[in-house]
Amino acid sequence: MREKFETEVVIIGGGMTGTGLLRDLALRGIKTILVEQFDLGHGTSTRNHGLLHSGGRYAVKDKEAAIECYRENIILKKTxxxxxxxxxxxxxxxxxxxxxxxxxxxxxxxxxxxxxxxxxxxxxxxxxxxxxxxxxxxxxxxxxxxDPFTMLTDVAADALNRGAGLLTYHTVSRIETKNAEVSYVVARDRYTGVEKEIHAPVIVNASGPWGAYIAKLAQIPLKVIxxxxxxxxxxxxxxxxxxxxxxxxxxxxxxxxxxxxxxxxxxxxxxxxxxxxxxxxxxxxxxxxxxxxxxxxxxxxxxxxxxxxxxxxxEEEGEKDLSGRNVTRGMALLDHEKREGLKGFITITGGKLTTFRYMAEKTADLICEKLGLHQGCLTQEIAVPPRQSKEFLKHPSLPALAKKKLCSWAGINNSQIHSNLEEDNRVVCECEQVTWAEIQLYINQSNHFNLEDLRRRTRLGMGPCQGSYCYHRTAALAVEKEGVSGEEAAEALTDGMDKRKKGMNVVAHGATDRQLKMMEGVTAVSLGIKKGGKAHV
The missing domain is CATH 3.30.9.10 (D-Amino Acid Oxidase, subunit A, domain 2)
Incomplete structure (x- = not known):
């Protein structure tokens, strides 16, 4: 059976732009559900150099992008x-x-x-x-x-506190239209296979590099480089x-x-x-x-x-230079009703991590226009609650959303972690000083066990050892203390180690080459995993 829901806006894409838009709309009181095919920040938003631009990089080649960057630089430092x-x-x-x-x-x-x-x-x-x-x-x-990891987490947490819905690990397989107007989105849970049918008068394509694919589901041609x-x-x-x-x-x-x-x-x-x-x-x-x-x-x-x-x-079709370096770093907000005649479908793409809030503001303004609403933007004034504050994540809203099956993502505030430290404060990741108390809370409030998701939330395995020890410890403790099945932990361990090794292989010389060989030796000797094989926990 396909589950059906209704909302005012569906956002497709859980990067910084989509997450920023989710918070902007939540602050305006507009009911919104964001759908992301993997974890938040799986794509471009956590695969960058983490620069908050002053605008200097684009001052000569792209004046408008430079102005946007400097303005947002000032706003984000405050908010x-x-x-x-x-x-x-x-x-x-x-x-x-x-x-x-x-x-x-x-x-x-x-x-x-x-x-x-x-x-x-x-x-x-x-x-x-x-x-x-x-x-x-x-x-x-x-x-x-x-830090794009914490920025995504904090912005999403504030949106959820304000009533937004969020579905991670849900793949959009269909965008239904009727009489030249969007009708609903079909999203399939990547773990359970259950489909959700989400009806909304406005659908926003904020899927970054996947933008052309999502547009194609709505039968809209789109060129994304x-x-x-x-x-x-x-x-x-x-x-x-x-x-x-x-x-x-x-x-x-x-x-x-x-x-x-x-x-x-x-x-x-x-x-x-x-x-x-x-x-x-x-x-x-x-x-x-x-x-x-x-x-x-x-x-x-x-x-x-x-x-x-x-x-x-x-860039618009027909532009001569599609090489990448000379394409504008400014945002592109596309109203597909005006462009192709499909009412309620919007694409927001391009831009920079630095300008995500501004991109969200302009997209939300267009959404309000289409819904006949007059709520103004508040994200330039209302700051995201600091991580140590009580307002960072008030979980009473999350269980309610989970019961409605509109939330498959969890965030944790520092006070929750500190309270848990009294029970188990062992350090699991020495490089980044990540404790079991922190990891345990994320495992308890997640629908599945995934070491890469834990890395994005806690910095587990981001240090010099690249998970050589802490990934194994975490998988073992998850089975021993949290009831995670051995099969699930083994799959997560194999996947996590493969991803760490991929990034190490290309730079492997000297100390990093020795580190990689040691990592492979640990898995082969301690766990009996041969190269390319699967773990057994």
């Missing part, structure tokens, strides 16, 4: 402070970069209102000792570092501030400090499939070689792992 580190950023000119670009860049930053301060080379080298001593000029901008970028995680934090190369944006020109590591990248290659997260060793080697222009000692700094994700870029 989502728990996920942002005020690192500041540097733009560095080296001899190989054109002299005339610096003058043009400074002028455009001034024109767009982005604060720029030239600092002495001596000061720059003192602050960032790894920086290339051949640098000719250094400018400071208000870049910052974002999936521009895949590779990044790598350095095993310690080599820079205090974001370091950018002062030239037109290109490959291997940015270093972003994140927690105790640095994220370096990125590349840009167009790919056909939205879920193409493949990694190539030659691409990694070339990226490191290019990155030496900013950090000459880069090849001697250990890379823990590499990862990749696709940027969803939109």
């Amino acid at each position: 989502v402070p728990g996920s942002i580190e005020h690192t500041g950023g540097l733009f560095v000119k080296i001899p190989e970069d054109p002299d005339d670009y610096v003058h043009k860049w400074v002028n455009m930053c001034n024109e767009t209102g982005i604060p720029v301060e030239k600092i002495s080379l001596e000061e720059a080298f003192m602050q960032e000792p790894y920086l290339n001593k051949r640098a000719e000029a250094v400018y400071r901008v208000p870049d910052a570092s974002v 999936n521009n895949k970028g590779m990044l790598t995680v350095l095993n310690h934090r080599i820079n205090k501030q974001v370091i950018n190369r002062l030239r037109m944006p290109g490959d291997a020109d940015i270093f972003v400090p994140a927690h105790d590591v640095t994220i370096f990248g990125t590349t840009g290659r167009n790919v056909e499939k939205p879920d193409d997260t493949s990694l190539e060793r030659e691409e990694f080697k070339q990226m490191v070689e290019d990155g030496k222009a900013l950090i000459p000692n880069l090849s001697n700094i250990r890379s823990i792992r590499a990862f990749s994700g696709s940027r969803p870029l939109f």
Whole structure:
């Protein structure tokens, strides 16, 4: 039997844009259900360098995107402070970069209102000792570092508190239309196979790289360029501030400090499939070689792992340049009633992590127009509750949503974790200091056991050992203490370890190669798992 529900808006896609829209609509009092095919942030939103743009990167090539980035930079620092580190950023000119670009860049930053301060080379080298001593000029901008994992969690939690519905691990298989108007969405539970039929007068396609596929379900043609970028995680934090190369944006020109590591990248290659997260060793080697222009000692700094994700870029059919680098980083808000005559269908795509709130605001404004409502946006004023506050996640709303089968996702606040620490405060992941108390709460409030989901929530396995020990411990404890079946734990362990090894393989040399061999030895000797085999817990 197919379960049927009614709401005002259905959002397809649980990245930062879709989640931001869910919260915006919840603040406006509009009934909304978000449907995501995997976990929140499975796609592009957690596969990036975690930069809160000042706008400086796009000042010359994309003025509107630069203005949007700087404005949102200021707003997000006030409204989502728990996920942002005020690192500041540097733009560095080296001899190989054109002299005339610096003058043009400074002028455009001034024109767009982005604060720029030239600092002495001596000061720059003192602050960032790894920086290339051949640098000719250094400018400071208000870049910052974002933790996209906590930002997604916190924004989603606040939306749920305000009555929103959220279905993770539900794949949209059908968008039904009638008389040139959207009618309902069919979403299938990836674990149980149960289908849900969700009726709504407005359906929003916020699925990023999957945008063309979702549009096709509604029989709407849409061209989305999936521009895949590779990044790598350095095993310690080599820079205090974001370091950018002062030239037109290109490959291997940015270093972003994140927690105790640095994220370096990125590349840009167009790919056909939205879920193409493949990694190539030659691409990694070339990226490191290019990155030496900013950090000459880069090849001697250990890379823990590499990862990749696709940027969803939109251009109208007929545009000449579809290479990826020259496509605008601005958002594209498409009203398919005006474009193709399908009432109630909207696509929001493009943009940046930095501009997710603004993208949500403009999309929500269009939704209100279509629903005949006049509620204004509140996300630029109302902050996401800090993680330690009582308001972060009031679970009385979640059980009610779960009973209605409109919530298949759980978040936890710090007070819940601390109260659980009294019972079991053992550290399961030494690298990231993740305790069993924290993991246990997520397991208890989740519909399935998935180590990668736990990683996104707690940073389990994100440290130098890449889950070599903590994934095994977590799987074993889940069976022993939480009643997770051995088969389910074994499947989660095999899947989790395979994903960790994928990112390590492409950078495997020196210490990382030894780490990978040790990881394989642990699984082979301790658990009897041969390469490519399955775990037994």
